[in-house]
Amino acid sequence: MRLGPAAAHERFEHAVEGTPDPEFAADARIVARLRERAETVVLPTATRARIAVGLLSELGPATQAHHRPAPVPRAGEHRRSRFGIALAAACCLLLVFGALGVIASRDALPGQPFYGLKRGVENASLGLTLDANAQARKRLHVAAQRVQDLEALRTERSASPANYLDALQDFDSESSAAARASIQLGTNSGGSALTQLRDWARTRQLQLDRLRPGIPAPARARFAESTAMLQAIAERTTALRERLGCERITSGRQDRIGMLPATGSCSDTAVRAAGGSR
Numbered sequence: 001m002r003l004g005p006a007a008a009h010e011r012f013e014h015a016v017e018g019t020p021d022p023e024f025a026a027d028a029r030i031v032a033r034l035r036e037r038a039e040t041v042v043l044p045t046a047t048r049a050r051i052a053v054g055l056l057s058e059l060g061p062a063t064q065a066h067h068r069p070a071p072v073p074r075a076g077e078h079r080r081s082r083f084g085i086a087l088a089a090a091c092c093l094l095l096v097f098g099a100l101g102v103i104a105s106r107d108a109l110p111g112q113p114f115y116g117l118k119r120g121v122e123n124a125s126l127g128l129t130l131d132a133n134a135q136a137r138k139r140l141h142v143a144a145q146r147v148q149d150l151e152a153l154r155t156e157r158s159a160s161p162a163n164y165l166d167a168l169q170d171f172d173s174e175s176s177a178a179a180r181a182s183i184q185l186g187t188n189s190g191g192s193a194l195t196q197l198r199d200w201a202r203t204r205q206l207q208l209d210r211l212r213p214g215i216p217a218p219a220r221a222r223f224a225e226s227t228a229m230l231q232a233i234a235e236r237t238t239a240l241r242e243r244l245g246c247e248r249i250t251s252g253r254q255d256r257i258g259m260l261p262a263t264g265s266c267s268d269t270a271v272r273a274a275g276g277s278r
Helices: 005-016 022-039 045-063 078-107 115-127 132-153 161-188 192-214 217-242 268-273
Strands: 250-255 258-261
Touching: 115 132, 132 161, 132 192, 161 192, 161 217, 161 258, 192 217, 217 258
Parallel strands: none
Antiparallel strands: 250 258
């Protein structure tokens, strides 16, 4: 005998809660697996509250939409409609868990479950930024976030030296990428990006100097490499800025932080005679 919608819904709830029902066994297993996945996500109360507020603000208009009564399925369509509802529910749950993950990852630190997602979101954002100036600024911002991660690790009692090493490795990677982008932009468009990069590097140096006493011993050598790279970036921008009026600004060679400055005399007279061409 075909069940009505209310009776089918009640039987499905009993199946989900543990009462065996062969007709709903497959659906109950899907719900159980989704619950297991949800229970593996352990978040602080404050984080859960922030996620809830964020989701409500994002989904608020949609939750206020008027819903029309669902039509009663015709004979032979009940199982197909039930499967469609279960599939739609599973997709919605995956989307919600994805949104939860993105929101929760904003404050994730190296060693925490959502840190990889946080880095993935940052890379995706960089990939979607097509303007060269905007991308250079965004790269500097992402690299600066790694210093904030280092600062936050000091307050995490569970943070290990490996977490610091991961943060420093990501800082070096992002800083070198930011430097290459800014140097290429600055040597081709008047030098404002070089000034921005120099000021950025000096600010990060001050931040790392304040963090130095709290760096665990196993990570101090890597920390010294990071500070040395910042010094190299500041020196590189200074050398390139000094050659902005030269016939040749760069040497055509580069290293991990970008183009190397040209050497030799600066033929600025020839540049002015040619109308400023480099």
